[in-house]
Amino acid sequence: MTHVRFILIQLIFLISVSGFSEELKLTDFGVKPWSFQNASPAIAKALESVRGRENVVLKFPGGRIDLWPEAAVKKELYISNTTENDTLSKVKNLGICIEDFSNITLEGNNTLVVLHGKMVSFAVLNSRNVTIRNIRFDYEHPTMAELKIVEVSNDRTKLETHPDTKFEVHDGQLLFYGEGWGTRPMHTVIVKPAEDKVFRSSWAPFAQFKATKESFNTIAFDGDVSEAGFETGDILTIRNPYRDNCGGFINLSQNVVLENVKMHYIHGMGIVSQFSENITFKKVEVAPREESGRTIAAFADCFHFSGCKGLIEVDSCRTSGSHDDPMNVHGTHLKITKIEEKQLTLRFMHHQTYGFKAFFAGDSVAFVRPENLLVYDFGIVKRAHLISKREMVLEMVDSLPTDLKEDDCLENITWTPEVIVRNNHFERTSTRGLLVTTRRRVLIENNTFYRTGMHGILITNDCNFWYESGPVRDLTIRGNRFAQCPFKQGDRGYVISIQPETHNFPKGKYIHSNIRIEDNVFECAGSAVLFARSVNHLKFKNNDVNLKPFNPSENATVATFDLEHCRDVEIDNNRFTGFEGEKLNVKYMSKTEIKTGRRVFKQGF
Incomplete structure (x- = not known):
């Protein structure tokens, strides 16, 4: 009995210690709400005072505070899809910089943080167990x-x-x-x-x-x-289309949570998460303040995830007013430029993505043919060095593939995330709603995609322009509403497009696999419903597909499905309303690969 009591006491002690937190008020460091004074030095001072401590809660005062680049933390940062290819400075002004921290919470108390000049609202660098909540960011003078x-x-x-x-x-x-x-x-x-x-x-x-x-x-x-x-x-x-900044930056960090965070204006790319693990966005909003009267909140993307791993979860978020995609998840293909025994020289190819380590010792990699995007071998990294802003050198554990050649690409498959996107609302964008390319499980569920200019969802994979990797292996799209997406692009304006960037189709080999599109509501502004290229095991089932043109007097049209080089396709038990018929167009494949149940499709081959 005494032994049991001792164990219980120890457990209670551990629980109490783990639950203890140290609270700091920014007002104790000189931050004065509604003073319109520069709070940058006080925030930096407060964070520096708790460096090395754990379980810290930094409490913002509520009201409005202002940040200027003067006295803000400054760091040279290379950010995916955000760094232009020129000789201008890559130093960023960081409004709130959380670097080398563990177990810290920023409690915003609904504070409005107003930025002056080009600034990154917040940066989480080389940290773990970080929560940012109940805070709002805006620009005094947006660059839009x-x-x-x-x-x-x-x-x-x-x-x-x-x-x-x-x-x-x-x-x-x-x-x-x-x-x-x-x-x-x-x-x-x-x-x-x-x-x-x-x-x-x-x-x-x-x-x-x-x-x-x-x-x-x-x-x-x-x-x-x-x-x-x-x-x-x-x-x-x-x-100006020049990308020299981002709204928020999460880099080389683990277990980061953003909750009830509002980004009312973002200069450059949105919130960029790069080579980080386990990221949760809950009730994050990118939209202008209602009282501002503005229409656009994001200069480019809203949520951008590049080379992450673990679980990315985006839940109950809203984006409204962006010049580019509300959300994009991808890795980065690097091109092989030199081969020496077990050593590879790699190069970043897109002009806006470079300058950071994309591989680490112990990472697993896939060798990819750029002409067809197919993986032909695997390897493990022994050592990785960034030798210039554009190049990396990798030493591999084992011998290189015998059929390896220069200009092939390498994908880091260790840094690939599982993704859950649910209960979100995406609207007011001229581009796509959501882009996802990852080989781990993806669930896109119970979201609303409202009048996106281009595809509601786009699945790619690319070794030729953006170099955004990789193949999809397990994707479920269910219970979503696509409201008049897209409202432009004409006959090629598919609501969902699975479009790897290749037209080279080796027999019996496919880039993407196991994609299920089920129980969704499609309110189609036009005829194009689905495009799929190079998919093995594709299901489109139990969906409501309704014609809802912007001009009700327009003639009824045909619901169109276009497939290229796909295998084991099932299009069944869907309900079509308002269309005069359904059409299935097929290229580079046999019609025997398609099951359509009892519904008779007009087929084009």
Whole structure:
């Protein structure tokens, strides 16, 4: 009995110790809400004071605090899909920097953190067991200009700027500026609020005419831009496409949770998670503050995961107003440029992704043929060195494959995540809703994809342009609503597109496998439902597929499924409403590979 009592006492002690946390208030370090003073040095001081301690809770004061680059932590960082190929500085200004920490929580208390100049809202670097919750971030002057068309005719167009958009006209040219930055109009996306649509467009129609500043918030162009189709009420959202920043950065970290975090404006890429393990986003929102009157919150992607492992879980999140994809999960193919015995020299190929270690000692790798994206062998890394910003050298444990050749690619298959995306709402984007390429289990469940400009879901794999890897091995898409996705792209505008970037199909070999699309609701703006290329074991079952065109007077159309080089396909027990029929187009495969139950498809071969 005494022994049992001792064990119980020890357990109680351990539980109490593990539950103990040290609370620090930022106000004790000089942070004053609503003071409009630079809180950067106080936050850095507070974090430095608890370096080396565990179970720390850093409490924000509520209200509004402001951060400037001056006195903020500065670090040279190379971030996936975010680092431009030039000689400009890659040093980032970090609003909140959590580096080399263990077991720390940032309790935001609904604080609004306002950034001045180009800054990364938060960075979690080489840390574990980190929670950031109940906090909001915004820019004082977003790097996205917003202008409403208030008058348009055959000879004149008048634009009204949003209060957060600062501009001048010099020599007839329109210039936008903010705190520490300035730009000419470049990348342009149109928001049509009445239609709840977001389109990629162009500034070119205006660039040919002289701008006149008529008042502090109005600009006029004398000339005819009618061919571009602009309408009164359209909002032009304009930015420089140069990516030199991100909204948040999670790097080389483990067990990171973002909960009830709101990103009201992001400059550059969104929240980028890179070579990190076990990441949870719960009730994370990327959308303008309602009272701001702005329409766009994200310069590019919202949630971007590159080379991660463990479990990525994105649950009950919302994105509204992005110039690129709400969510993207991928690895990175590196090209083999030199082969020496057991040693490989690899090169980052895309101009926006380089400068970080993409392989580590002990990692398992796959050798990939770029022409067909097929894995032909595997290996284990003994040593890995980043020898320049663009190149890595790997020493392998075993001999290299005998059929290995230069220009083949290498994928890191240790750093590939399991992914769960559920209960989210994705809207107001001119691009795709969700991109996923990972060889581990993926569940996409109970989400709403609302009027994405392009595919609701895109599954790729690429060794030729973005170099985003890899093959899908176990993907379930169920219980989702696709509301008029996409609203553009015409006959190629598939709601779901499985599109690895190759047209080379070795007989009996497939890139993706085990994809199930079941129990979803498709509200189709057009005819194209599904495209699938190089998939082994594909099911499209028990879905409601309804035609819901933007113009109800449009003639009924045919629900279209396009398949290329697929095997063991089952399209069965789906309910079609509003279409005049269903059509199945097949290339590079036999129709015997397809089971369609009792429903008779018109087939094109």
